[in-house]
Amino acid sequence: MGLAIRIIPCLDIDGGRVVKGVRFVDIRDAGDPVEVAQRYDEQGADEITFLDITASSDDRDTMVSVVEAVASTVFIPLTVGGGVRSNDDVRRMLNAGADKVAINTAAIVNPGFVKVAADHFGEQCIVVAIDAKQVEYGDCPRWEVYTHGGRNATGIDALEWATKMDEYGAGEILLTSMDRDGTRDGFDLTLTRTISDAVNVPVIASGGVGGLDDLVAGVVDGHADAVLAASIFHFGEFTVAQAKECMMQHHIDVRL
Amino acid sequence: MKTIAIIDYGMGNLRSVHKAIEHVAPSVKVHVTSDADDIRQADSIVFPGQGAIRSCFAAVDARGLREVLLEATKTKPFLGICLGLQSLYEYSEEGRGVPGLSVFAGRVRQFSHNGSDANGRALKVPHMGWNQVHQVRAHPLWNGVDQGARFYFVHSYYVESTNEREVAGFTDYGVRFTSVAAHANIFALQCHPEKSQKVGLRVLENFVHWDGSG
Numbered sequence: 001m002g003l004a005i006r007i008i009p010c011l012d013i014d015g016g017r018v019v020k021g022v023r024f025v026d027i028r029d030a031g032d033p034v035e036v037a038q039r040y041d042e043q044g045a046d047e048i049t050f051l052d053i054t055a056s057s058d059d060r061d062t063m064v065s066v067v068e069a070v071a072s073t074v075f076i077p078l079t080v081g082g083g084v085r086s087n088d089d090v091r092r093m094l095n096a097g098a099d100k101v102a103i104n105t106a107a108i109v110n111p112g113f114v115k116v117a118a119d120h121f122g123e124q125c126i127v128v129a130i131d132a133k134q135v136e137y138g139d140c141p142r143w144e145v146y147t148h149g150g151r152n153a154t155g156i157d158a159l160e161w162a163t164k165m166d167e168y169g170a171g172e173i174l175l176t177s178m179d180r181d182g183t184r185d186g187f188d189l190t191l192t193r194t195i196s197d198a199v200n201v202p203v204i205a206s207g208g209v210g211g212l213d214d215l216v217a218g219v220v221d222g223h224a225d226a227v228l229a230a231s232i233f234h235f236g237e238f239t240v241a242q243a244k245e246c247m248m249q250h251h252i253d254v255r256l
Numbered sequence: 257m258k259t260i261a262i263i264d265y266g267m268g269n270l271r272s273v274h275k276a277i278e279h280v281a282p283s284v285k286v287h288v289t290s291d292a293d294d295i296r297q298a299d300s301i302v303f304p305g306q307g308a309i310r311s312c313f314a315a316v317d318a319r320g321l322r323e324v325l326l327e328a329t330k331t332k333p334f335l336g337i338c339l340g341l342q343s344l345y346e347y348s349e350e351g352r353g354v355p356g357l358s359v360f361a362g363r364v365r366q367f368s369h370n371g372s373d374a375n376g377r378a379l380k381v382p383h384m385g386w387n388q389v390h391q392v393r394a395h396p397l398w399n400g401v402d403q404g405a406r407f408y409f410v411h412s413y414y415v416e417s418t419n420e421r422e423v424a425g426f427t428d429y430g431v432r433f434t435s436v437a438a439h440a441n442i443f444a445l446q447c448h449p450e451k452s453q454k455v456g457l458r459v460l461e462n463f464v465h466w467d468g469s470g
Contacts, residue, residue, distance in 0.1 A: 001386060001404075002373055002374070002387065002428060002429065003379075003383065003385050003386070003409075003429060004385055004386040004387065004389045004390075004406060005385075006385050006386065041453065046385065046386055071271065071272060071275060072275050072279075073279075075272070075275075075276050075279070075450060075451060075452070075453055075456060076408070076451055076452075076453050076456060077408060077410075077451050080321070094401050095269055095271060096271070096273055097267075097269070097275070098269075099272070112391075121307065122306055122307040122308065122385070123382065124306070124382055124410045124411070124412075125306075145430070161401040170382070171382055171410075172382075172384060174311065195376075199380075200369050200378075200380060200381055201380055201382070202380045202382070202384050203380075203387070222283070223377070225380055225384075226385070231317040255386040
């Protein structure tokens with residue numbers, strides 16, 4: 001027994017409510033963030049990630065209140081992402097009770113921001129979120145980094161980017177396959193394994209979970225250190241406890 | 257009314273520790289403070305920490321808190337968390353080497369980037385997530401906490417104790433390190449009880465009611 005593989009429910013937040021879109025359309029309301037977070041905490045979630053999917057400046061204050069409310073009753077690690085662009089944004093989220101912030105677009109615009117934030121707040125609070133889309137197939141697959149929910153290509157190679165962010169002081173990488181996100185076809189395991197084996201920091205696999213076996217595959221075949229999922233938990237299909245049971249049956253260490 | 261001072265040396269977010277203690281002990285007065293008198297007058301002390309150890313000591317010294325901190329380690333229930341554990345040792349390898357408070361014997365070392373687990377898989381650094389704490393002796397703060405219970409860790413440096421009697425719990429991550437140290441009125445953890453759900457809240461609750469006797 002050693003370090004447990006983490007199961008992380010992800011809450012997409014829009015205007016202070018939990019929502020989950022399928023391929024960024026068909027947004028369904030899934031409830032009050034505090035209630036949802038408490039439910040996952042009781043089910044044994046190892047962390048909870050909040051993604052501010054509107055990321056407009058008006059909603060930033062709403063997000064701070066959401067984090068404050070959750071952190072007052074849920075005593076597990078909380079990560080917040082979406083629209084984190086400056087040290088001030090990081091500080092506000094940490095002061096509200098977040099343990100880590102996920103930086104995505106701001107890192108692409110200015111990679112030095114990751115260095116500055118990691119130096120200032122400590123690497124352990126800086127997660128770099130990478131949205132990757134496959135651009136070459138066959139024996140030498142390649143993935144490119146995308147921003148804005150998979151709409152904008154950056155031309156940056158995902159593997160090179162992950163390695164660079166590791167060097168710049170990211171404490172963790174949240175890796176989402178834009179090809180799989182919302183499809184329920186399972187993680188992009190080749191992508192996950194390629195990145196996880198190349199970096200020294202933990203990698204969270206994200207995008208595409210449709211069932212519990214997908215979570216297992218993310219760890220066994222994808223070499224992920226943590227697995228993130230949203231829709232399978234939100235609509236009561238599976239509980240986090242069921243996910244852990246399934247992991248255990250496959251001899252994966254989990255926290256019970 | 258019992259008072260607990262959480263030492264605020266300006267290095268980060270103490271809200272979680274504060275909220276967690278309030279949650280387990282609503283009748284206790286909790287101060288988040290950088291005031292030496294507040295710290296002297298409090299019944300119990302919480303010394304949290306995050307970030308780099310050199311900046312931690314610089315911030316403690318800038319507020320003139322080193323003396324009152326050392327005094328507290330000798331006089332009243334004292335809970336160290338994360339850097340609050342590491343800073344109690346003689347020396348840390350972090351940032352080209354930093355001398356510590358030398359309350360406990362041993363040094364703080366960096367996890368190797370070449371470590372691997374029993375299955376040959378590379379160990380990532382930071383050590384981040386839920387790992388087991390193996391209790392090596394009875395202690396009032398272990399009351400109601402299962403042997404081998406999992407706590408939340410996030411750190412790149414670990415404690416290597418040279419006095420076994422100061423070890424209250426250990427954890428394995430490539431190496432076996434001191435995850436909990438205790439002596440007399442001091443109890444200090446590498447992991448974060450404020451982020452370790454029920455098991456962590458239990459340790460905090462035990463601390464609130466602890467009189468400081470080992």
